[in-house]
Amino acid sequence: MTKIEQKKSKKGTWIALCCIAALYVLLFLIDNVFPSTSFIVMLTPVLKKGAIYSLLCVSMNLLNGFTGLFSLGQAGFMLIGAYTYAIFTIPVAEHMSVYQYFDGGAIQFSIPEAIGSILGPTGGAFFGSIIAIILAGCVAAVFAALIGIPVLRLKSDYLAIATLGFVEIIRAVFQWNSLGVITNGSNQLRKYTAFSDMKLTIGGATLKFGTIFPFLIVMLCIIVIVLLINSSYGRAFKAIRDDEVAAEAMGISLFKHKMLSFVISCFFAGVGGALLAMFQTTIKAQSFTSAMTYEILLMVVIGGIGSVSGSCIAAFLYIACSEWWLRFLDSGKFLGLSVPFFRDGFRKVVFSVVIMIIVLFFSRGIMGDRELSFSGIAGGVKKLSGRLKKKDIEEKEDTGNE
Amino acid sequence: MSDAILKIKDLKVNYGGIEAVKGISFDVPAGEIVTLIGANGAGKSSTLRSIAGLVKPREGTIEFDGEDICGKDPTAIVTRGITLVPEGRRIFPDLTVLENLRIGAYLRHDDLTDDLNWVYELFPRLKERSWQAGGTLSGGEQQMLAVGRALMSRPKVIMMDEPSLGLAPLIVKGIFDIIKEINKQGVTVLLIEQNANMALKTANVGYVMETGRITMSGTGEELLANDDVKAAYLGT
Numbered sequence: 234m235t236k237i238e239q240k241k242s243k244k245g246t247w248i249a250l251c252c253i254a255a256l257y258v259l260l261f262l263i264d265n266v267f268p269s270t271s272f273i274v275m276l277t278p279v280l281k282k283g284a285i286y287s288l289l290c291v292s293m294n295l296l297n298g299f300t301g302l303f304s305l306g307q308a309g310f311m312l313i314g315a316y317t318y319a320i321f322t323i324p325v326a327e328h329m330s331v332y333q334y335f336d337g338g339a340i341q342f343s344i345p346e347a348i349g350s351i352l353g354p355t356g357g358a359f360f361g362s363i364i365a366i367i368l369a370g371c372v373a374a375v376f377a378a379l380i381g382i383p384v385l386r387l388k389s390d391y392l393a394i395a396t397l398g399f400v401e402i403i404r405a406v407f408q409w410n411s412l413g414v415i416t417n418g419s420n421q422l423r424k425y426t427a428f429s430d431m432k433l434t435i436g437g438a439t440l441k442f443g444t445i446f447p448f449l450i451v452m453l454c455i456i457v458i459v460l461l462i463n464s465s466y467g468r469a470f471k472a473i474r475d476d477e478v479a480a481e482a483m484g485i486s487l488f489k490h491k492m493l494s495f496v497i498s499c500f501f502a503g504v505g506g507a508l509l510a511m512f513q514t515t516i517k518a519q520s521f522t523s524a525m526t527y528e529i530l531l532m533v534v535i536g537g538i539g540s541v542s543g544s545c546i547a548a549f550l551y552i553a554c555s556e557w558w559l560r561f562l563d564s565g566k567f568l569g570l571s572v573p574f575f576r577d578g579f580r581k582v583v584f585s586v587v588i589m590i591i592v593l594f595f596s597r598g599i600m601g602d603r604e605l606s607f608s609g610i611a612g613g614v615k616k617l618s619g620r621l622k623k624k625d626i627e628e629k630e631d632t633g634n635e
Numbered sequence: 636m637s638d639a640i641l642k643i644k645d646l647k648v649n650y651g652g653i654e655a656v657k658g659i660s661f662d663v664p665a666g667e668i669v670t671l672i673g674a675n676g677a678g679k680s681s682t683l684r685s686i687a688g689l690v691k692p693r694e695g696t697i698e699f700d701g702e703d704i705c706g707k708d709p710t711a712i713v714t715r716g717i718t719l720v721p722e723g724r725r726i727f728p729d730l731t732v733l734e735n736l737r738i739g740a741y742l743r744h745d746d747l748t749d750d751l752n753w754v755y756e757l758f759p760r761l762k763e764r765s766w767q768a769g770g771t772l773s774g775g776e777q778q779m780l781a782v783g784r785a786l787m788s789r790p791k792v793i794m795m796d797e798p799s800l801g802l803a804p805l806i807v808k809g810i811f812d813i814i815k816e817i818n819k820q821g822v823t824v825l826l827i828e829q830n831a832n833m834a835l836k837t838a839n840v841g842y843v844m845e846t847g848r849i850t851m852s853g854t855g856e857e858l859l860a861n862d863d864v865k866a867a868y869l870g871t
Contacts (some may be wrong), residue, residue: 465741472727472738479725482687484713484742484788539729602729 245606253452260448264441274452275557276514281428281447283549283555288451290544291458292501298539299462299472300494304391305526306380306396307502309403312521313376314369314503316407316416316508322365322425332417339414344368345426358430359442365426366450366507373503375497376403381555385491400523407518411568416518423515446509454501459541461497470494475548495534504532536598543600559584639821640665641686641792646695646705648681655681657847658695663792663840668814669823670834670855672868673844679827680722682844685795687719688712688824700794706714714742716791720798724781728770732761735769735780739787747787754783756814775806782813786822793817794825799833811837831868833858843868 260280267273287309287350296302321344323331332338344365349357384395408413408419413529416422461467463583469490472480478488483485528551562580565571591599639662656678663669671679678750685692688709697705704712718739727735727761736754740747755762758779764772769780785793793815799807811833818824828834835841835855843851843864851858858864 320839465737468730468734468738471730471734472741474723475727475729476688479721479727480738481689481709482713482719482721482725483738483784484718485738486708486710589779 245609245611249606257445257448258487258620260445261442264444269455277444279549279553279557280444281512283552284447284451285402285505285512285551286529286532286548287545287576288454288501288508289529290503290536291455292498292505292542293529294533294538294544295458295462295470296494296498296534297533299474300470300491302385302491302495303393304495304498305393305523305530306398306399307501307529308521308523308525309400309507310373310377310404310499310502311397311509311525312400312407312518314506315516315521316367316422316506316518317369317372318362318507319422319425319510319516321368324364324424324496327424331422332414334420335375335413335417338417355433358426359446359498362426362430362511363450365518366504369507370500370503373506374496374500377499378492380452381492381495385488385495387496397523397526400521400526404518404521419517419519420532421515421517422510425510427514429514447512450504450508454504455541455545458497460499461543478515529590531572534598535568535588535595537600537602538598539602540600540604543598543603546599546605554587555584638665639663641825642698643682643686644694644696644698646682646685646697647693648678648685648711649713650681650690653777654693655662655847657690659844659847659849661842661849661852663823663825665791665823666818666821667839668818668826668837669840669842670838671825671842671844672829672831672834672858673825674829674868676846677844678847679844680796683719683825683827684794686712686717686794710742713788713790716721716789718785718788718790718793720781720785720793720795721802722796724774724777725854726769726772726777726780726784730769730807731766732769732772733765733781735784736787737849739784740789742788750787750789757786757816758783775802775809778802778806778810779813782810782817783868786817790822792823792825794827796827797829798826799830804859807833831864832859835864 263273263277289311293304293307297302320340321342324343324346325341328341343361345357345361347357348361348364351357352360380396380399384392384399387395408416409416412418413420428446429441431441431442431446434438462470469480469485470584472483472485473487473490477487478516484558506521532547532551533544535551536543536545559580561567562575562583563577565573565575567575641663645658646656646660647658649652659678659682661669661671671682681690682688684690685705686697688704688707688711691706693806695705696703699715699717699749702715703714704717711756718730725844733751736751737747740750742844755765760776761779761783764776769777772780782793782795782798798810802810805828812825814826814837826834826838835858838847838855840847841853841855843858851861852862853861859869
């Protein structure tokens with residue numbers, strides 16, 4: 234790298250850090266200061282869900298975009314993560330009411346309470362849920378390792394079908410009555426630690442961290458994934474994606490690296506599942522369908538396969554569109570007039586058309602396989618203004634010639 | 636002739652039900668250029684692929700530096716010092732030239748600066764393009780990259796599968812010059828080629844393969860002068 238490039242990237246890093254700091258200040262204000270107007274009420278869940286889906290997309294991208302393994306098992310590993318998290322954070326006193334058909338369930342233990350007995354209830358909720366989230370990721374990773382042994386020998390479409398089957402099996406197993414003492418059968422799990430429990434009481438004032446918490450976890454996870462992608466392991470993943478035979482000839486063990494990528498991706502899918510459980514406050518195995526995987530795959534494709542920032546941008550845009558910006562299409566009214574076809578479900582029709590347009594005009598997704606960088610944006614703006622100026626001059630010359 | 640670094644004995648390779656290599660034996664002397672020539676489907680690539688560990692041979696031994704490496708996985712074989720430049724170059728198109736080279740040294744954990752400089756010295760063109768994606772290089776440059784990538788593992792034996800395939804004659808000459816240069820610097824070369832003329836001119840030792848068997852052997856010059864070889868492979 235030349236000195237100028239180094240200077241540029243240093244500048245970019247500083248701008249990025251400032252932006253992140255500003256983002257967290259904003260999130261803090263949203264949690265604690267801003268009045269709950271209808272705008273804020275819509276904005277906060279979109280931000281939380283967007284952050285969670287960013288992580289899910291990036292974890293899927295690690296597998297599908299960077300290692301070239303076409304897996305459709307995301308929802309299954311999210312389910313494992315979500316259930317692990319929920320099971321271990323339901324307060325012991327609530328077990329009777331949650332597991333009402335299973336005599337209070339088999340696991341009479343709650344991580345936040347165990348931690349809470351040392352650090353107090355707020356510390357318990359915060360650190361306890363972090364431990365439970367990590368546990369959720371680990372359990373998902375263990376399942377991934379077990380399933381990976383037979384499944385990762387398969388290629389492309391076959392791998393997709395095998396992992397898709399896995400999602401359906403997991404969903405059925407978790408609803409199985411015989412496992413009800415742990416999973417609560419087909420009934421939902423609830424009353425576990427959620428985002429709204431993330432608060433701190435200092436003096437008389439209570440500070441809430443409900444929106445900051447998912448952003449913090451997601452950012453940490455994505456940083457880990459990006460570091461992995463840029464490490465020599467990441468390079469080996471990309472080599473396997475580009476050409477398996479050549480990668481093998483270079484001495485890269487295909488199975489070992491595919492397994493590594495699969496397990497890590499599933500770990501973060503598990504973490505994402507746990508966060509989703511926290512967001513939803515109740516979970517049911519039934520809702521973790523393969524349609525959920527397709528939704529994430531769609532975001533990955535829209536953002537650009539092989540681009541981390543593309544995945545994040547697409548996740549936020551997708552969630553904002555589907556949950557918020559296109560809501561007016563379902564309201565039955567437009568600009569005060571009643572429009573008959575603006576009724577429930579029309580939003581989805583428009584949304585599908587928008588997605589088709591995006592795929593048609595950005596065939597490689599919003600970002601392709603590039604990454605968003607602040608120095609890149611600055612460069613782009615400069616180029617654009619340079620081009621506009623040039624155009625101005627050319628136009629002037631043209632008129633002059635006439 | 637110096638001692639053989641690689642000794643292949645009674646090697647048999649099957650693909651499905653078809654016997655591609657039907658029990659061949661040959662030696663690769665250390666520090667020489669050895670070539671296997673033959674028509675399509677003679678079993679040359681299968682031989683190289685089984686030495687590299689990409690295919691498990693059915694029978695036979697492959698002895699490298701006195702150790703039987705037959706049936707070991709590619710990771711173990713690359714670590715011991717044998718690399719393959721695969722047929723059709725197979726560089727990683729979405730990785731940059733530098734990343735491609737680094738992948739070549741994936742199993743090494745020491746400093747790569749000297750080796751990078753060495754490869755850049757051999758192929759100055761790669762240095763100019765080190766930040767370019769591999770897929771944007773021309774065919775000849777991709778071949779240089781494939782050879783450079785293999786050299787990054789600091790091999791004792793480099794095996795090349797048809798390095799001249801699909802390249803213009805002038806570029807082919809350049810590639811063969813580089814092969815000689817690499818050999819001069821102490822790397823043993825095992826080369827398989829359809830371009831028999833070029834290969835035999837470059838090689839010290841040559842073997843002719845036909846339908847899974849070795850039918851002739853000799854020094855490069857001997858084979859060049861052989862009437863059967865002339866008729867079958869040189870078209871004169």
